[in-house]
Amino acid sequence: MSTETSRISWRDGRRYLWPSAIMVPMLPFLSYGIVSQTGVEGWWWLTPGLVFVLIPLVDMVGGDDVGNPPEDAAKTLQSDRYYRWLTYLYLPLQLGGLVLGSWQWQQGDLGWVGLLGVLVSIGTVNGIAINAAHELGHKRESLERWLSKIALAPTAYGHFYVEHNRGHHTRVATPEDAASSRLGESFWRFWPRTVWGSLKSAWHLESSRFALRKRNRWSWRNDVLNAWAMTLALFVVLTVAFGPGLIPFLIAQAVLGFSFLEVVNYLEHYGLCRQRVGESGRYERVDEQHSWNSNRLVTNMFLYQLQRHSDHHANPIRRYQILRTFDTSPQLPAGYATMIVVALFPPLWRRIMDPRVIAHYGGDLDQANLHQPARAQLLARYGPRPGGALAAEAP
Template sequence: MTSASWRDGRRYLWPSAVVVPILPFLSYGIVTQTGVEGWWWLTPGLVFVLIPLVDMVGGDDVGNPPEDLAKGLQADRYYRWLTYLYLPLQLGGLVLGSWQWQRGDLGWVGLAGVLVSVGTVNGIAINAAHELGHKRENLERWLSKIALAPTAYGHFYVEHNRGHHSRVATPEDPASSRLGESFWRFWPRTVLGSARSAWHLEFSRFTLRKRNPWTWRNDVLNAWVMTLVLFVALTVAFGPGLIPFLLAQAVLGFSFLEVVNYLEHYGLRRSFNGSRYERVDEQHSWNSNRLVTNMFLYQLQRHSDHHANPIRRYQILRTYDTSPQLPAGYATMIVVALFPPLWRRIMDPRVIEHYDGDLDRANLHEPARARLAARYGPRPGGTLATETP
């Protein structure tokens, strides 16, 4: 196919990305009509059950848009508005969930469903914030911080862009998981480490300019203030009993982000020449070309190209044959990551094979070295004793 005849065959599939924030409204309507509180579990059911199942039969999309059309696609505001649209739906869902939580007519099944639904929507909103936060336009950068406010994770805007992208796939990066490290060990390390890193980066920026960091121009502080204003406004509107809900959905939301961080660079490491790390390339991120999940996540799964070219918009991200590939889409792998024995059985052999059995080339969780060496060490003939499931 020539560039002149190429058309984006997924153009009218991209609105799938705003299906998830619509689901809480759909749940509310169905519960109102039927009285069946279980419908409040529609959102997590779609995200964690239906999408992984559909992903298995939906196949891969391995095509790339012609590079000479990239500039025109990048400028097409249709794609941009699809990211903007997530925000009002996200915030509307948070208000709806807050009202339902405080209304007092739901049992524990309904309340738990509201909490998990809102947390899921706000967690996926961090992906929209991720897309917006990498762009040069001030409007999109501010929208990114607004999308992060419900999860109290506004510091992600600083840490991800200025910390993670420079340290990715190195032991110094709190958002890059290590071979042999479970998600449950990774979670506290990345949550605390990312917050500390963001504050240090922003404090250093003001110190170098000999300016006071305690200002509204501090991108960590103004992002956190957005969360405070939002939570105070909702608490005033619906009552102090809302506070546990707001805190719990925030933890669920940013945990959704961190499980994605966990799988994106698991065990991958850039080589170090004694003075600096090699440049980030397509081999330092786990990719997936699963069509369905890519539609729902603004093509986040083409993560290698994103790290190589952070300002490229989602519609023109490319896939590479040389990128390590996940065995399934993010929707499936998120669930797998929550069960460390299953995750290790699926992913550890892939990382070790990627580095030809050399544990020292991987980003290794040192306490797991002996276990990994015993299980995957070289056989007498020198071949790698991997155990591909």
């Protein structure tokens, strides 16, 4: 079949499923409508219920999508602005939901069930918005990069724009990366390390950029500062509009939102490690074996195909609609929506994931990205590899 014939004959069978991604920021509006009509505040829990309960259940029966678009159709798909607009549309819905949630928090006359539902719903929407920011922030177009910062503003995580692109993608799957979790490290230990480490990394990277150019880092051109300025401006406007009682809500939903991002970071590279090669001792190039993947169809539709993470790291500017899956990538036992919930319970997570990391490295713990405080426990449970470095240190 010729290249031209392939382009004409191949069609994206999921084309009209991709708008699923913008269903999530629409849910708070749906909750508000139902609560207004019924008076049942529990409907404010619709968003977390769909994301953390319904989607995992549907994922179980929705099956996997292991197909890849043909490479000769990739250029056409890449330039199709339909897919681009689906990321753009998330932002006005996200910001509109934040305004709605702020109004309900201050003036909705809600009880604690409704107030907590509003908080968790808006935090969830803004957390998933970081995925839209992730997609936009990797692109070369200036508009998309600025939209990325706007999407990050509600969670006060604008420094992610710098750290993720120039820090995480450089150091991924190494002990030096704050956003790569280690074998034996629980999410609750990972969280403070990655939150603080990512912030420090972003400031260092941006400061170094200005130092290299012999310019003052205290500038509006500093991508950390201008991103944080967006958050400050947004929070000030909302506080003026709805009152100072809104401040706890804004802070809490931001923490929930960026924690949503960090639990995804946690599961994306858990225990995986790039090896040092050659006389220079440099890390090997990032490939499809350095990220956990999932081909679960439903979650991929809701997350702009974030689960095809190996191809994303190998080709960061490749748009979500043409990301590929590889047989050689380590696979999660379920979609991200399910694994996020599992990650919150360390004993369950380790029971499921630790054996998979060990198997990925053929039983050689030396090759994994190890959480050093868990070293003895891992040795006791899985045993050292005969002749390996861990074997030499084992009692």
